[in-house]
Amino acid sequence: MRVLIADDHGIVRSGLRLLLERQPDIEVVAEAADGAEARDLAVRERPDLAILDVKMPNLTGLQATREIKRQAPEVSVLILSMHDDERYLFEALKAGASGYVLKAQADTDLLAAIRAVERGEPFLTPEAQRTLIKDVLERGSTGEEELTPREEEVVKLVAEANTTKQIAELLHLSEKTVENHRANAMRKLGMRDRVELVRYAIRRGLIEP
Amino acid sequence: MRVLIADDHGIVRSGLRLLLERQPDIEVVAEAADGAEARDLAVRERPDLAILDVKMPNLTGLQATREIKRQAPEVSVLILSMHDDERYLFEALKAGASGYVLKAQADTDLLAAIRAVERGEPFLTPEAQRTLIKDVLERGSTGEEELTPREEEVVKLVAEANTTKQIAELLHLSEKTVENHRANAMRKLGMRDRVELVRYAIRRGLIEP
C-alpha cells in the first residue's frame, strides 16, 4: 500500500513514518509539509492513501482534500486532527475524506483506519461517530442547506474583508448580484451579518484565520 | 544527558524519541502525556532537561514549567510550541524556560536548542528572536500597539457577531463608548472593518471560529 503523509511538523511526520513503516505492506512514498505540496504530490504520485493534517499552511487539510478528490478521486484520504477538535468532522466527510482520526489517538486508531480504508470502508473513531450522530440529530436529517459554488465564492471573498464593490470587480459582476449571492448565503446559513460569515468560512476551511 | 519528553500525542512522542535517541549522549528517561504527569516525573526523576509541549491536558506546558522550576529548579526546560504560535514566548521565558522551539522547526532546531541548554545558554529560534525584538521595539519607542483590556473585550464581542448596541447593553455602556473602543482597537491594529477584527480575534485565541 502506497501512502502519502502531510503535516507541517517534521516531528509528526517522523512519528507517522515510524509507525507506518513497521507494517510490512505499507510504504510511505511521499511527504508533504503543507497543503499545496500535499495536493501536488497526491496528484502526481497517485498513492493509495493520503494522510493529511487538518491544519497546514497554504491549503488546509480540508481544502487539499477537496482538490485531491477532484483531480485524483481514486486517492483515499484520511484526515488527522489535532486537539480534541471534532468541529471539522462534518466538513471533512463532505470534502470526500474516508476517515477522521484524532492525533491523540493516532497511534492506536490510525492503523485500524488504514485497514478500513484498504477494504474500501469508511472509518470514524467512536468519538467521531458520537459527534456525527449528535450533529445529525441537531441539524435535522439533512444538515444545513448547501451553498452554490457562486455563493461559496462570494462568502470566501467577504470573509477576506473585501467590500461588495471589490468583489464585484474581482468577479466581473454588478454589485447587486454580489449582494444577492451574499444575502442568499446568509439566509441559507441562518446568519445575520458578515461577521458570522467570517467564522463560517474559517470553520469550513475556505480561508485561514 | 537525561531527558524527559511530554506531549499529549503519542505520534509526537515517538518522533521526538526517534530524533533524540539518534544522539549517543542523550537518553530519554521519561515520557509524559499531560502536564501534571510531566511535573511529577520531572520532580521524581530529576532529568537534566524537560521538553514540554505548550498545549497539554491537566497542566499546560507553561504551568508545568512554573511548577517544575519551583520544585526542581536544576531541571532545564525547553518549550515546544505548535503552530506558528509565538504568542506564548514571553510567558514561557517568564515561567523559567531556557528555550522556545516551534514544532515546525523541531527537527532542525531542537538539537541545537538542547546543545545550547547543555552549555547553560538560552536558546531561541531566529523567528522567536525576531518576535522578541519586534515586541521590544514596539513597546519601547512608539506608542505600543497593544490593546487595552477594555478594547480587547470589545473586540471579542464584536467578533462574536454582537452589534454595537448589543455590546453597549452587555457592558452597560453607551453605544458611543463602544464605538470608540472599537475604533481605537482598529486604528492600533491597522484594520478597516469588523471582518478583519474577527480574524484577528481568532488568531489571538479570543474566540473560537
Place this chain on the structure above:
DNA sequence: AAGGCCATAGGGGGCAACCCCCGATCTGGG
C-alpha cells in the same frame, strides 16, 4: 502640579451593509 493614558460620553456626516421586493436568462432533469 503637570502631563499621559485610560475609560467614559457625545455630535455630525457619509456610505456600505443589509432587507424586501422584482424580473430575465440559461441549464439540466422529469
Place this chain on the structure above:
DNA sequence: CCCAGATCGGGGGTTGCCCCCTATGGCCTT
C-alpha cells in the same frame, strides 16, 4: 416541454458601521 434552480441584474428603503471631532474624570508617573 416545462419546471426548478442557478446566475445575473435592479429599485428603494432602514440601519449600523466607520470616521472626523471634542470633552471630562480618574489614575499613574514625572
